Amino acid sequence: MTLVAENSPPTRAVRAPLGRLLAAEMRWALRRPRTLIAIALLALVPVLIGVGALVAGNSERGGPDGLFAALAGNGFLLPVLALTLLLTMLLPLLGAMSAADALAGESAHGTLRGLLIAPVGRGRLLAVKAFGVATVVLTGVVAVAVVGLVTGLFIGGTDGLVTLSGSTVSVGSALARVGLAVSWVAFQVFAVAAVALAVSACTDHPLVVMAATLAGALVFGILTVIPQLDWLQPYLLTTGWTSITDVVRDPIPLDGLVNSTLKATCYLVIGLSLAYARLSTKDG
Amino acid sequence: MNRKRVSLAAAAAGTLAGVTGLAVLAVPAGAGPSPALPSISADQLVRSVLEVKSVPAMTGTVTGTNNLGLPSIPGLGKASALLANGSTTARVWADGNGRGRLSLPDGNSEETVVYDGKTVWDWESSAKTVKKFTAGTAGQEREEAVDPAATARKLVDLLDKSSVVRVDGTGTVAGRPVYQLVLTPKPTERTMLREVRVAVDSETRVPLRLSVTGNGSAQPALRIGFSNLTVGAQDPALFQFTPPAGAKVTTGEQRVPEQDSRAETAPADIEPTVVGNGWDTVFIARLPVGPMTNADPNAGRSGQDSDALLKQLGKPVSGAWGTGYAISTSVGTALITSDGRVAAGAVPLQVLTGALENSR
Structure with missing residues (x-):
């Protein structure tokens, strides 16, 4: 038996099935206690908003303030409102956290070395890591939306799902709108996480990734409010983020959502390319 | 070594594509050549x-x-x-x-x-x-x-x-x-x-x-x-x-204050006087109470507040017609006098003051 094995020509390295790799990365990403705690805390936000709106809605002094005012007795607005609020800072932070863990974190523990010297293409390694990040982001966004939907329907009931345009929509249409919001938000956050992944490939310190992403988000916010830098705004990812409110208008104006999705695709391509460039030149 | 170079080139191409995409998205589509249409008078x-x-x-x-x-x-x-x-x-x-x-x-x-x-x-x-x-x-x-x-x-x-x-x-x-x-x-x-x-x-x-x-x-x-x-x-x-x-x-309510201010039409109870015609038409109206009461949609603001607003917006002017504040924009001028008259038009200030004098 051993003779046969020795004499047979060297076979090609057996590739681990992609499905198994992805499942392993997903498990690895989702079973981290910090990820689970972060997602759970994010999912608490819609509950807080819902309870807050319920309490404030009873007193008349809370002046009309857009979505908040429309929330009273309007269940399906809650997940959209929660996503709107979280998109500005906390969801990108979740993406950055998981991107920091994906490469810089492994690097800090010394486990990235093992992956780099393994006979695995660097592109494949990056793809699996990016998939893990995407899983965490999507799980976070879905958790916020589901908890928001349940809270909203619990508070507002299923009748009277009113859009901002004043039309009443069916439960099915409302669910489709929340679904659209979820996929759009998840993609935007994933674009941020892709840029964070590029930073993550360049450093051994997860904290640097978090700091860089947070600083980036703040700088984008500051650039948006400087009138002299108006020309810069179409290039910034964050300026498209106001269009999430469009999913609760009737009919849905798609141009803002499509434009911001294309913009996010550009950021995604840039982020992943830079991460790949750094990863492919990294020595084991 | 060669593989490394290939992957770097791929990454550079990807980055370039992303940046180009952003630029294409950000810059509005050019007007292009003017379309050829049958001429018309x-x-x-x-x-x-x-x-x-x-x-x-x-x-x-x-x-x-x-x-x-x-x-x-x-x-x-x-x-x-x-x-x-x-x-x-x-x-x-x-x-x-x-x-x-x-x-x-x-x-x-x-x-x-x-x-x-x-x-x-x-x-x-x-x-x-x-x-x-x-x-x-x-x-x-x-x-x-x-x-x-x-x-x-x-x-x-x-x-x-x-x-x-x-x-x-x-x-x-x-x-x-x-x-x-x-x-x-x-x-x-x-x-x-x-x-x-x-x-x-x-x-x-x-x-x-x-x-x-x-x-x-x-x-x-x-x-x-x-x-x-x-x-x-x-x-x-x-x-x-x-x-x-x-x-x-x-x-049934036909007029809502907020709509008035937005549509830039004069409230129904003020009938504006029209002086001149064509491009140098001047509209003169009398405000119901004090200056600027109708220009402010937030009901309940005090008169002092609107005075402050006037000072912020306009510059004080005076002449034979009285005194007031002139608010000038790049296409027109408005003059609000201290006795509660408003003159406005797509004209320079002199035309407004002239119209105010003549309408006395």
């Missing part, structure tokens, strides 16, 4: 515009850009956003039979006006209120104020006598080929305006864009027009409105 064009009886079935986005040069005033809310430099967007629908829908998105809220042929519904999401008018009253005036078609038609009508009207080639607005109709004041007119440019759709003859340019400025001070337009049948459900559950419905 200004008279024919104006007539064909006036002959358009109703807006065809279409949907589009109307963007108004304001470069008047007024400062933004904190505390004025929506009115400030409209007055100060910036742009406002509205989405419009028409079914070709006179029914229409207008929606004004504003951050996290929206105002929707639906005309279903009999009734005008005005929904405001932030307050959850519906105002209901019977046909042919305030709502129609309201739509006229925003619809560039009606606005331009009115202007052409009004300005024809005192202006030079010509067709200045062709262009593209919202992806549709247009004729550029240009109105310039005759030399005798004492106005601050240099030209009014109307882009007329070559096919439907609906004005698609209106720009007003003041003297000594290349950029239009005011520009309202379609940034996006699709002509074609619309979903009839868009022109129906059922007040949602829990909304407060008010009926």
Whole structure:
């Protein structure tokens, strides 16, 4: 038996099935206690908003303030409102956290070395890591939306799902709108996480990734409010983020959502390319 | 080594593609060459515009850009956003039979006006209120104020006598080929305006864009027009409105203070005096109580507040006609006197003061 094995020509390295790799990365990403705690805390936000709106809605002094005012007795607005609020800072932070863990974190523990010297293409390694990040982001966004939907329907009931345009929509249409919001938000956050992944490939310190992403988000916010830098705004990812409110208008104006999705695709391509460039030149 | 170089090249190409994509998205599509259209005389064009009886079935986005040069005033809310430099967007629908829908998105809220042929519904999401008018009253005036078609038609009508009207080639607005109709004041007119440019759709003859340019400025001070337009049948459900559950419905009220300030029409109880004609027309009105009481939509503001506002906006002037504050923009001037009169027009200050003296 051993003779046969020795004499047979060297076979090609057996590739681990992609499905198994992805499942392993997903498990690895989702079973981290910090990820689970972060997602759970994010999912608490819609509950807080819902309870807050319920309490404030009873007193008349809370002046009309857009979505908040429309929330009273309007269940399906809650997940959209929660996503709107979280998109500005906390969801990108979740993406950055998981991107920091994906490469810089492994690097800090010394486990990235093992992956780099393994006979695995660097592109494949990056793809699996990016998939893990995407899983965490999507799980976070879905958790916020589901908890928001349940809270909203619990508070507002299923009748009277009113859009901002004043039309009443069916439960099915409302669910489709929340679904659209979820996929759009998840993609935007994933674009941020892709840029964070590029930073993550360049450093051994997860904290640097978090700091860089947070600083980036703040700088984008500051650039948006400087009138002299108006020309810069179409290039910034964050300026498209106001269009999430469009999913609760009737009919849905798609141009803002499509434009911001294309913009996010550009950021995604840039982020992943830079991460790949750094990863492919990294020595084991 | 070679593989490393290949992957680096791939990464560089990816980055480049991403950056190019961003640039393409950010820079608006160039105007391209002017479309070749059969030539038309200004008279024919104006007539064909006036002959358009109703807006065809279409949907589009109307963007108004304001470069008047007024400062933004904190505390004025929506009115400030409209007055100060910036742009406002509205989405419009028409079914070709006179029914229409207008929606004004504003951050996290929206105002929707639906005309279903009999009734005008005005929904405001932030307050959850519906105002209901019977046909042919305030709502129609309201739509006229925003619809560039009606606005331009009115202007052409009004300005024809005192202006030079010509067709200045062709262009593209919202992806549709247009004729550029240009109105310039005759030399005798004492106005601050240099030209009014109307882009007329070559096919439907609906004005698609209106720009007003003041003297000594290349950029239009005011520009309202379609940034996006699709002509074609619309979903009839868009022109129906059922007040949602829990909304407060008010009926019959024809004039709402906020609408007045936005449509820039004088309140009903003030009949303005018109001095002069053509481009140097001056409107003189008397305010009901004290200066600036109607210009401020936030009821309950004190007189001192509005005085402070006047000081912030205008500069004090005085003459034989009295004293007051002049508010000048790049296309016009307004003068508010201490005895409660308001004079306004697309004219320099001297014309206003002259009109005030003569109207005494």
